[in-house]
Amino acid sequence: xxxxxxxxxxxxxxxxxxxxxxxxxxxxxxxxxxxxxxxxxxxxxxxxxxxxxxxxxxxxxxxxxxxxxxxxxxxxxxxxxxxxxxxxxxxxxxxxxxxxxxxxxxxxxxxxxxxxxxxxxxxxxxxxxxxxxxxxxxxxxxxxxxxxxxxxxxxxxxxxxxxxxxxxxxxxxxxxxxxxxxxxxxxxxxxxxxxxxxxxxxxxxxxxxxxxxxxxxxxxxxxxxxxxxxxxxxxxxxxxxxxxxxxxxxxxxxxxxxxxxxxxxxxxxxxxxxxxxxxxxxxxxxxxxxxxxxxxxxxxxxxxxxxxxxxxxxxxxxxxxxxxxxxxxxxxxxxxxxxxxxxxxxxxxxxxxxxxxxxxxxxxxxxxxxxxxxxxxxxxxxxxxxxxx
Numbered sequence: 001x002x003x004x005x006x007x008x009x010x011x012x013x014x015x016x017x018x019x020x021x022x023x024x025x026x027x028x029x030x031x032x033x034x035x036x037x038x039x040x041x042x043x044x045x046x047x048x049x050x051x052x053x054x055x056x057x058x059x060x061x062x063x064x065x066x067x068x069x070x071x072x073x074x075x076x077x078x079x080x081x082x083x084x085x086x087x088x089x090x091x092x093x094x095x096x097x098x099x100x101x102x103x104x105x106x107x108x109x110x111x112x113x114x115x116x117x118x119x120x121x122x123x124x125x126x127x128x129x130x131x132x133x134x135x136x137x138x139x140x141x142x143x144x145x146x147x148x149x150x151x152x153x154x155x156x157x158x159x160x161x162x163x164x165x166x167x168x169x170x171x172x173x174x175x176x177x178x179x180x181x182x183x184x185x186x187x188x189x190x191x192x193x194x195x196x197x198x199x200x201x202x203x204x205x206x207x208x209x210x211x212x213x214x215x216x217x218x219x220x221x222x223x224x225x226x227x228x229x230x231x232x233x234x235x236x237x238x239x240x241x242x243x244x245x246x247x248x249x250x251x252x253x254x255x256x257x258x259x260x261x262x263x264x265x266x267x268x269x270x271x272x273x274x275x276x277x278x279x280x281x282x283x284x285x286x287x288x289x290x291x292x293x294x295x296x297x298x299x300x301x302x303x304x305x306x307x308x309x310x311x312x313x314x315x316x317x318x319x320x321x322x323x324x325x326x327x328x329x330x331x332x333x334x335x336x337x338x339x340x341x342x343x344x345x346x347x348x349x350x351x352x353x354x355x356x357x358x359x360x361x362x363x364x365x366x367x368x369x370x371x372x373x374x375x376x377x378x379x380x381x382x383x384x385x386x387x388x389x
Contacts, residue, residue, distance in 0.1 A: 014073050021077055024049060025084045033085045037357055040210040042166055046088060050121070055092045057119030059247065060099050064115035071247065071309035075254040079302070082258025083265075086361050087211040089258075093251040094126030094162040097244040098171040101127070101189055105231045105240045114191060125167035127248075128158040128192070128217060129241055135160075136374055138173065138238060139183040143219060145174035145190060147226070152176075152190065154197075154222040164215025165200055169193040172219075173241055176234045187237035189230040197222030208360030242319075246312060248369040249322040253305040256329030256365045260301055263333070263340035263358045264294045270344055281343070290343060294336045301329035320382035327375040330365030337362040 028049055036043055050056065058074050060066025069077075081089045099118045102110055117123040134140040143156025154174060161170065172192035180186025192198065197220050204214045230240055268291060271282035281287045304325040311318035337358040341348035348355040366372045 014076070017067075017069075017073070018076060018080065020053065021080055024053065025080065029081075029088070030084050034351075034354070037085070037087075037210045038351060042213060043088065043091075043211055047091060047121075047124075047166075050088070050092060054119075056095055056121035056124060057099075058092065059096050060103065060115055060119045064111060065119035066099075066115070071250055071312040072306055074247075075250055075257075075305050075309045078251050078254035079258040079261070079305075082255040083262040084258075085211070086255055086259055087209055089251065089255050090162050090209065090212045091124075091166075093248060095121075095124050095167070096251075097127045097248045098125055098169070100244045100247050101171045101230055101240050102191065104243050105189070105236060107232045109227070110191065110230065110232075123169045123193070124163065125169035126161060126163040126171075127241075127244060128161050128164075128170040128172045130158060130160045132157055132159050132216075136371055138241060139187065141173060141175060141187070143172070143174045144178065145176050145188060147176070148223075150226050151223045152226060152229070154190070154192070154219045154224065156219050157201075158217040158219075159215075160204060161215055161217050162212060164217055165203060165213040170217070171230070171240075171244070173237050176237075180235070184238040185235045188234045189237040189240040190224060191228040191230060192222075192224060195222070195224075207363070208357065209364050245369055246318055246322050249326040249375075250305065250308050250312060252365050252369045253301070253308065253322070253325035253329040256326070256331075256333040256362075257298065257301045257305055259333040259358055259362055259365070260294070260298045260329065260336040262354070263336040264291070264298050266353075266355060266358075267291060267294065267340045267343045270347075274345075287343060290339045294339055297332035297336060301325070301332040304328050320379050320386075323370075323375040323378040323382075326365070326369060327372045327379070330362070330372060333358070333362040333365055 029046060054067045057066030058069050058077065060068065062068040078089045095118065099115060102114050129138055131141050131143065143154065143158065145152040145154045170192045172190045174188055174190055175186050176188040177186035199218050201216045201218045204216060206214060271287050271291065272280050274281050308318055308321035308325040311321045340355045341359055344353065344355050347353050350356065
């Protein structure tokens with residue numbers, strides 16, 4: 001097929017999908033966001049609708065029943081959803097990172113068994129990395145998986161796990177050899193469905209990011225078959241996790257773009273309605289300066305995110321690009337949410353408006369999928385590696 005024709009068809013398919021997402025958001029999501037957000041209520045009905053839209057298989061290969069979307073198209077979807085209610089994007093993002101771990105590193109048998117169930121949302125879940133005493137330094141995890149015949153026995157605790165309550169299966173990072181040197185050689189990733197010995201100890205209350213459940217998971221002599229070891233080989237857990245986090249950071253960057261854009265759009269609209277000193281506040285220079293900076297941040301964050309997504313799609317190493325996008329877009333969301341609150345004045349502080357939600361949601365992106373301090377270190381190290389003196 002002619003390359004130009006193929007590209008045109010792909011663009012048409014993307015446009016149709018994005019149009020369907022926009023219509024769903026306007027019809028079934030936007031009218032209910034404030035109620036669900038303030039109640040911190042899990043959006044069961046919306047999850048079923050996301051299943052129908054194929055979002056739980058968004059980046060899974062069509063061979064296994066997924067949509068096989070590029071990271072670029074995926075980022076555009078996440079941006080749109082986050083602009084309306086960011087929490088929804090987390091429900092399928094964590095799930096797709098789990099799927100990416102299996103897609104990239106799993107055996108043929110694992111892909112054939114798990115990916116079709118992930119793609120339909122029949123099995124939903126996420127990524128279980130963080131522990132009470134271990135966040136950024138993944139090599140310091142203590143959750144232990146001990147081989148016992150044709151099973152592994154797992155003991156330990158994971159915390160801040162998205163979909164921990166409503167999800168049924170997780171990509172679980174464990175230590176299979178605590179004495180290994182370097183430490184990452186003793187780490188492995190397991191496919192861990194809920195069962196005996198796997199309990200949810202508590203739901204974690206959060207400042208923002210309501211609706212989606214974040215939980216602490218406890219493993220007490222939890223047994224899983226040895227064939228649940230992703231890739232069938234011990235010692236590849238950290239590599240598997242980091243590969244999945246590239247997609248996760250592109251997702252977080254896209255969320256930042258969506259949130260920053262929502263703050264901008266609400267501010268532009270409100271500034272034309274609200275009047276002071278006999279004219280709309282958008283005619284005051286102080287407000288214009290804010291709007292100009294906000295709009296520039298949105299566009300810069302969007303371009304960085306798409307750049308990282310293109311690198312991911314091309315199969316290139318993109319930890320620097322994803323780190324730049326995640327760092328800048330999340331900070332843009334924080335800054336735009338604060339400026340939106342200032343533009344809205346007292347109404348920005350009211351729970352009747354969405355602005356206070358943007359302000360509560362935005363800081364999460366500076367922490368999730370690796371803190372922004374870590375992103376800056378990754379960027380610097382990659383610069384030195386790519387451009388040696």
